[in-house]
Amino acid sequence: MSAGTAVEDLLRRLAPRALAAVARHYGNFETAEDAVQEALLTAATHWQRDGIPENPQGWLIRVASRKMADRLRSERASRHREEKAAARIPPDELLAPAADAEEPARDDTLTLLLLCCHPSLTPPSQVALTLRAVGGLTTAEIAQAFLVPEPTMAQRIARAKQRIKASGARFRPPPEHERADRLRPVLHVLYLIFNEGYTASSGPHLQRGELTGEAIRLARTVRDLVPEDGEVAGLLALMLLTDARRPARTRPDGALVPLAEQDRAMWNRDSTDEGLTLITSTLARAPIGPYQLQAAIAAVHAEAPRHEDTDWPQIVALYQLLEDLAPNPMVTLNHAVAVAMASGPHAGLALLEPLDDHLSGHHRLHAVRAHLLEMAGDPKGSVSNYRTAARLTTSIPEQNYLRDRAARLLEADPPEGRS
Incomplete structure (x- = not known):
């Protein structure tokens, strides 16, 4: 892995933690997200030139906090309402990182995902904001992935942040009894991101590996946060089992290869094994849900050495259950x-x-x-x-x-x- 790639991967892992810390501290998601994006750009330049600092997360949060302070001062100078809100924060505190910035609370990334998937947003806006705020992708990268002009995507993200602000949503985890219901839109957004990467809705390429990879990474993050949730595990298993087929889905010229004609020896064995293990253990302990059933269907395909060996009656039975459930x-x-x-x-x-x-x-x-x-x-x-x-x-x-x-x-x- 090159130094540039290592820095990029690290920044994408740290982006949601930094945003969570800054947004929690200042209570302004819209401005915090812009400040963290600026800090990510600064880090990408400095870290590739000078090396990764000893505490990269603390470094990123401190820089984002300073940029947040600059933004608040600028807004305070131009808008009286913002001046009164910012005046309640002592000047020294504006320049300091959040008190618990070094070790953000466990639920911060989940809280951030829930905010990005706020019910006031349309699914395309939820996807774009999740990729920007939680995935750490730039607006240009998201625009390229969805084949829209960068200004169009920038407007979509800006409107999403404004809508969240107008809704009065605050950066805090939901009550425990509401978490399962609030988590469903997050899983749906990750599912949409994965599907767009696995079979692109438009354009010259069948697949966009950067989107499937990001969806899987984010699904792993959510599972780390709520390991007991069967549907989170089911979604991750579904992604792994489906993405395992990716090497066999296209010919060298990019032409589509249907499932029946794929060389299953080309399927990614590691992803298949991980997905099978995950869905088998999940079905044995968790209440069944739609993502688990879809993963179980993918598992039946994965277990067949050849297309002709597929247990179609079992798949029919699983689809009947899925139709009853969802x-x-x-x-x-x-x-x-x-x-x-x-x-x-x-x-x-x-x-x-x-x-x-x-x-x-x-x-x-x-x-x-x-x-x-x-x-x-x-x-x-x-x-x-x-x-x-x-x-x-x-x-x-x-x-x-x-x-x-x-x-x-x-x-x-x-x-x-x-x-």
């Missing part, structure tokens, strides 16, 4: 695929019919229907659905794959009258 159209869609593999394509196609009212504009419904129609021996219907799916998706690798499937069917069964 029904939604995407679960039904995946359930239909499993039923088709276990009981034949017509049984799967029957489950797709009610989804037309919910997913008619989503490419995955048409892609699945195309695949099942192909299995059922209906090339004409399959080609039509493959083409519709290709038109609806904005992912170039998926477009290419779907069009290629349609072209292959046409070559195998050309229309009447075609020479």
